Structure formats: structure tokens, C-alpha cells
Amino acid sequence: MGNITWRFNVRKKAIHLVRLHFCDILSPSAGLWKFDFYIYTKFRRVFDSQIFGSTLAAPVFQDFVVQSDDSGYIRFSIGPNNDSGWKIAFLNGLEIMEFVTNTSMKLDQLEPEHPSGKHRDLVIGFSVGGVVLISILIILFLFAVRRRKAKPVQAMFLKDEAPTGRGTPHSWIAATTVNSFSPVPNLNLKLKMPFSEILAATSNFDTKLLIGEGGFGKVYKGTLPTGIKVAVKRSDSSHGQGLPEFQTEVTVLSKIRHRHLVSLIGYCYEGSEMILVYEFMEKGTLRDHLYIWKENSKSESTQPVLTWKQRLEICIGAAKGLHYLHTGSDWGIIHRDVKSTNILLDEHYVAKVADFGLSQSGPPDPSQYRMSLIGSFGYLDPEYVRTLRLTEKSDVYSFGVVLLEVLCARPPIVNSSRREEINLAEWGMFWQKKGQLEKIIDSSLAGQINPNSLRKFGEITEKCLKVEGAGRPTMIDVCWDLEYALQLQQTPVPREPHEDSTTDVSSNFVMTHYNSASNEEIFVGDDDETDSMPIFSRSMIDDPR
Structure with missing residues (x-):
């Protein structure tokens, strides 16, 4: 069996996220095969049945960040490995998503190349005529x-x-x-x-x-x-x-x-x-205080760094807001776009959840399962991506990504040569399962975090980021756990007489600086209101009850 090759047209010199989908429905048992995967001819990765663990016929995916060359396409190939006992190779699906860093694209970047000037003029003439005709019909209709x-x-x-x-x-x-x-x-x-x-x-x-x-x-x-x-x-x-x-x-x-x-x-x-x-929210977005100031040297001296206690209090406030959304009516409201740019801070650093334009309320509608994905890349619940069934646990997953942002001070998706660092949720859980979460914390928190508080925070985050929604906690459970982490932070840690009182789990790590791979939505707003008002069952139709 030779190699199988696919070629996809892309923009030249652009950065893309490539997601490969696999599902082994052929093997009678694990460990029977290996195959090679190539991107262009420069990159090679050997896949074997170990990526599925002990479970066969289970869907899995692998992510890669790829920069296209001057050819205007990306080429992928698969083929059996020479050491494989069973000579097969398969790829069940492939997604290519471009990281857009400049939305004001020039027309000549999008214009295809034509072999002759006459052919190009003819195409332009028909295109302009069609646009004019359609515009006239629309104007007449309106x-x-x-x-x-x-x-x-x-x-x-x-x-x-x-x-x-x-x-x-x-x-x-x-x-x-x-x-x-x-x-x-x-x-x-x-x-x-x-x-x-x-x-x-x-x-x-x-x-x-x-x-x-x-x-x-x-x-x-x-x-x-x-x-x-x-x-x-x-x-x-x-x-x-x-x-x-x-x-x-x-x-x-x-x-x-x-x-x-x-x-x-x-x-x-x-x-x-x-x-x-x-x-108006005087202090802007949570994201501004985590890593935007690192990307903009001009604001570094004026933007105060949030302490660990402040970060916990902000997370608790946001969790309370989401809990109110989820439980404030018969069926609750699902925010659908929980992220650090949608958590705003007032002049006292009180957190408020914002941007409800994508929210959904009311009983589950079967028609929603056929809709396209809605949310922000890097925060999407994998269960929602797989089934298109939206629940309040999708907000819980997104909030888990925010918790890691608060701890690590880096975006949910970054460009990195190391695959495990690309996705923040995967990266954080990699170190959490090794029991070494302290290795990836924000360097500005060095010496601040009580080890017990960090351990509890890691446990909360791991629960929120479970692959299956049924295994995730409710937002009220998250609130209680975060309150406990804050209480642990304020409890002195007993030390031996010979220990340096300034030593902590976070003091030996210097955080790597990352550049965000995507632009986030930002706006600001201010004060808070404590009074409750009548709530509703369906945000689009019903009156207050």
C-alpha cells in the first residue's frame, strides 16, 4: 500500500490550525498498526493505536499549527509505517482553520490568478453586471x-x-x-x-x-x-x-x-x-489584566498586576453571576460565550459577566441540535462540538478555561512548536494530572500562592474541564470550591524552622511569554446592582414572571 495524499488550497504564508480526526473501526484489538503522517515533506509524525488507549472505535483528534508556504496549498499524506505489523493507514476527517490576524484584507490578496487578461476582463465584466442587477432588484424590493x-x-x-x-x-x-x-x-x-x-x-x-x-x-x-x-x-x-x-x-x-x-x-x-x-466598567476586561499588558509594553508600567487573592475573588464573582443565569428561571439561561473578555471589572475589581447576545434560555429546542457551533475558539465545550447539544455544563467548561487563564496568564490558544502547549485546556490538564500545576503559573504570582489553595484550584479546574458534561460540577459547586480555595489562601502555611519563609510552590517558575493566536472581543461597562428583578422563562418571548 502506497501513500495517500490530499492537497488543499490556502492563503500563502498564513498560519492554520489543522485538526485530524481518527476512529479505528477496523482493528480487532489494540496495538496492531502504525502509520506515518506527513505535512508537506518537512514534517512527519508516526501514529499508532496507542492514541486510542484501550478503547477501540472511539473518536479522537490531534491538533497541529501549520504555516503555509509560497505554493498556495497545504499537502497532507498518510501511509503504512515500515515497522507496522498490519499495513493500513486511515484518516476519518480533517479541518483547516486559518488564524486571522488582519481582517482588513486587500482585494489583490483574494483575487485568483488567471491565465489571460481577456479571460480576467470577461469574468470581471460578468461579475460587475451581476452585482448591479442584483442590487437593483434588492432596491426595488425594499x-x-x-x-x-x-x-x-x-x-x-x-x-x-x-x-x-x-x-x-x-x-x-x-x-x-x-x-x-x-x-x-x-x-x-x-x-x-x-x-x-x-x-x-x-x-x-x-x-x-x-x-x-x-x-x-x-x-x-x-x-x-x-x-x-x-x-x-x-x-x-x-x-x-x-x-x-x-x-x-x-x-x-x-x-x-x-x-x-x-x-x-x-x-x-x-x-x-x-x-x-x-x-461603564472602569477597569475593563479580565483579559486586560492577565496578559494584554504583557503584549503592550506601553501599558506595562500603568497596569497593576492582580494578586492571587484578587484573582480568586474575581473568579468567585463571575461564578456567582453564571450561577444566577443558570438557576434564575424555570429553565435558566445559558450564556454560550463565557471567556475572559466577557468578564468585566468595576473600579473596585468586582467581576460582572457581560455580552448576552448569544445566550439561550427556555426549554431545550430539538431544532438547536441542527444549528452551527456558536462560541469562541478555545473555550468551546468538546461535548457540544461533538453533539451540538447545548447545556449549562457547556458554560462550566468554558469557565474552566477561564480559570486556567487566570492561573497561567496566557490565551486559550497559542502558536507553539510543542503540540501540548497549543490548547490551554489540554496543557493545564497535562500538568494537573502530573501533580505539577505550579510549573505553569503566571510568573508574577511567584511566592504568592498557598500550596493548599493551588491544589484546590487545580481540582476545581479539572472538574470543570471533564470531557463529558455529566461529570462537571454546577456553578454553585464551583462557587463553594473557589470560596474554599480563597479561605485556604488566607490560612498561614505551617513551616519548619529551617525553611525560608519566602519560599512557595510558585517561586521557582518563570512563565513563558506567548502571543495570542486570535483576537478576542473587548468592551467595557461599571457599577453593580444588588436588587433582584423578575426573571423569565424564555428570553425571546415571555414576559417577566
């Missing part, structure tokens, strides 16, 4: 739809009066909701803000007030007429999120309140503008 809806909306405007304290009439959302024309029903109209007020708060979206950018759009710092500082998130369709995420965010945050959940102050939906206004 014009017809607008004419059909114009009369009912206009009649409602004529009957409306200007709201007290506002200089403009009610928006078309309020008017058309009565006539069932609104594309965003059941929004809390008490939180609605006019676009003019938001323009004034952000000085017409002055770029000097830009403080972040994420999946929904850009985020600006603003000040309301009352003097309250706010974070204003303005939708941008090019960022990938839109009306569904906007509606979910408003519906969820307008009906729940908790000390450890970011508060929604208002929203605006006028014309094409979709804007969310949050409390």
Missing part, C-alpha cells in the same frame, strides 16, 4: 416593502405625543408594535433612548472615545446628561452579529438584575442604528 408599511406607521406618528422630558416623538418601534409590524417585539420600551441623546453622550461617536471593538461592533465611552458614565456599543453589520443578538441582549438584560451581571441602561433602535448602552 422600496415596495417600505411603501406597503409607510401608511400604518405614519398614522401612528400623527397620533403620538412627545414623551415627557424628551424632545422627540416616540420611535417607529413603539408605534408599529401596536400594529404588529415591529421586527423586534417585546422589548422594554422604558429603556429606549433617542439616537440624538446617544450622539450627544459620545460626541458624535468621537474616535477618541473608542474603547473597544467586538463581534457586535465598536464600543465608545460616553457620558449621559445626568453625568453617568456609560459604555455605548454600536452595531456594525460587518462584525458578524446583528438584530437577533441585539434583541436577545435587550430582552435578557432588561429582565434580570444581579450584582455580578453587567447592567443595561438603555438601547436605541432607529432606522439602521442598533445601539446598546451599559454601565
Whole structure:
């Protein structure tokens, strides 16, 4: 049997994550075969049945980080190893994902090469003509739809009066909701803000007030007429999120309140503008305080390093917020995008969970199993990836990755020549199972961590990152365990008279500096509210109960 080769077109000189899928359904017993795997002709790895352990017919995967060359493709080959008793080789699946570091790609980077100028001109001519024709049809369709809806909306405007304290009439959302024309029903109209007020708060979206950018759009710092500082998130369709995420965010945050959940102050939906206004969180995201300052030398001197006690308190606060989401209604709310950039810190470093645009609430819907994956790479629950069945335990897994970020101060995915270091969850569990978690902690924590606190923290993280969701704890269990880890941290460690009082498990390790392999969503928001409000069973439909 010779080698089998596949070739895939990719961008030149780009970095890719390659995931190989295997499932041995052929072998009658383990240890019968070996085969070689090649990337281009430069890299070779020998796979044997040991990657499946003692269980046959079990799906497994292997990850590699590959940089493409000037050829414009990546070539993979497999073939039996010379020392293999059973001459077979197999590959059940292969995924290639490019690490995008610059989203403003130039057109000439995407334009294919053509053998002749005439052929290229012909293709361009047909393409432009097709785009123009489609654009005309879309404009005609939108014009017809607008004419059909114009009369009912206009009649409602004529009957409306200007709201007290506002200089403009009610928006078309309020008017058309009565006539069932609104594309965003059941929004809390008490939180609605006019676009003019938001323009004034952000000085017409002055770029000097830009403080972040994420999946929904850009985020600006603003000040309301009352003097309250706010974070204003303005939708941008090019960022990938839109009306569904906007509606979910408003519906969820307008009906729940908790000390450890970011508060929604208002929203605006006028014309094409979709804007969310949050409390301003003075200290930014948790990720900013873990390793962003290491990547930006300018902020290194001004960004204070979080102590281990502060990190534990932040984790406890975030865990309490997630617990409230999971248990605050009959079926609870699943956040779906738990990560360090969605945990914000106020001026007192109190943690609040943010960004509910992807959240899901209500009883399980069988149709969700057919949906595509939603979440952030590096935080995705492997059980959810495998089955597409989402549960609150998916949030628990993502939170386990955040716990490792807090301990190690590195991103969930990094570029590394060592395979076990690429994925933070796998890397952390590799050292946890060896009982040497202290070897990968953040170097800035050297000498700070009580060994008993570290041991308990490692146990919590290992439980959260179990492959099967049924084996993971609930968020309230995580809260209790983290509280215990904090109590252990504050308990003095007995030492022998000859021991150096400054010695600790973390003092002998210097953390390797990594560069993040992907961009994360960032925005900031502030104060907390402790009062509970009525909660809901379905975030998209039901009223508060």
C-alpha cells in the first residue's frame, strides 16, 4: 500500500490550525498498526493505536499549527509505517482553520490568478453586471416593502405625543408594535433612548472615545446628561452579529438584575442604528489584566498586576453571576460565550459577566441540535462540538478555561512548536494530572500562592474541564470550591524552622511569554446592582414572571 495524499488550497504564508480526526473501526484489538503522517515533506509524525488507549472505535483528534508556504496549498499524506505489523493507514476527517490576524484584507490578496487578461476582463465584466442587477432588484424590493408599511406607521406618528422630558416623538418601534409590524417585539420600551441623546453622550461617536471593538461592533465611552458614565456599543453589520443578538441582549438584560451581571441602561433602535448602552466598567476586561499588558509594553508600567487573592475573588464573582443565569428561571439561561473578555471589572475589581447576545434560555429546542457551533475558539465545550447539544455544563467548561487563564496568564490558544502547549485546556490538564500545576503559573504570582489553595484550584479546574458534561460540577459547586480555595489562601502555611519563609510552590517558575493566536472581543461597562428583578422563562418571548 502506497501513500495517500490530499492537497488543499490556502492563503500563502498564513498560519492554520489543522485538526485530524481518527476512529479505528477496523482493528480487532489494540496495538496492531502504525502509520506515518506527513505535512508537506518537512514534517512527519508516526501514529499508532496507542492514541486510542484501550478503547477501540472511539473518536479522537490531534491538533497541529501549520504555516503555509509560497505554493498556495497545504499537502497532507498518510501511509503504512515500515515497522507496522498490519499495513493500513486511515484518516476519518480533517479541518483547516486559518488564524486571522488582519481582517482588513486587500482585494489583490483574494483575487485568483488567471491565465489571460481577456479571460480576467470577461469574468470581471460578468461579475460587475451581476452585482448591479442584483442590487437593483434588492432596491426595488425594499422600496415596495417600505411603501406597503409607510401608511400604518405614519398614522401612528400623527397620533403620538412627545414623551415627557424628551424632545422627540416616540420611535417607529413603539408605534408599529401596536400594529404588529415591529421586527423586534417585546422589548422594554422604558429603556429606549433617542439616537440624538446617544450622539450627544459620545460626541458624535468621537474616535477618541473608542474603547473597544467586538463581534457586535465598536464600543465608545460616553457620558449621559445626568453625568453617568456609560459604555455605548454600536452595531456594525460587518462584525458578524446583528438584530437577533441585539434583541436577545435587550430582552435578557432588561429582565434580570444581579450584582455580578453587567447592567443595561438603555438601547436605541432607529432606522439602521442598533445601539446598546451599559454601565461603564472602569477597569475593563479580565483579559486586560492577565496578559494584554504583557503584549503592550506601553501599558506595562500603568497596569497593576492582580494578586492571587484578587484573582480568586474575581473568579468567585463571575461564578456567582453564571450561577444566577443558570438557576434564575424555570429553565435558566445559558450564556454560550463565557471567556475572559466577557468578564468585566468595576473600579473596585468586582467581576460582572457581560455580552448576552448569544445566550439561550427556555426549554431545550430539538431544532438547536441542527444549528452551527456558536462560541469562541478555545473555550468551546468538546461535548457540544461533538453533539451540538447545548447545556449549562457547556458554560462550566468554558469557565474552566477561564480559570486556567487566570492561573497561567496566557490565551486559550497559542502558536507553539510543542503540540501540548497549543490548547490551554489540554496543557493545564497535562500538568494537573502530573501533580505539577505550579510549573505553569503566571510568573508574577511567584511566592504568592498557598500550596493548599493551588491544589484546590487545580481540582476545581479539572472538574470543570471533564470531557463529558455529566461529570462537571454546577456553578454553585464551583462557587463553594473557589470560596474554599480563597479561605485556604488566607490560612498561614505551617513551616519548619529551617525553611525560608519566602519560599512557595510558585517561586521557582518563570512563565513563558506567548502571543495570542486570535483576537478576542473587548468592551467595557461599571457599577453593580444588588436588587433582584423578575426573571423569565424564555428570553425571546415571555414576559417577566
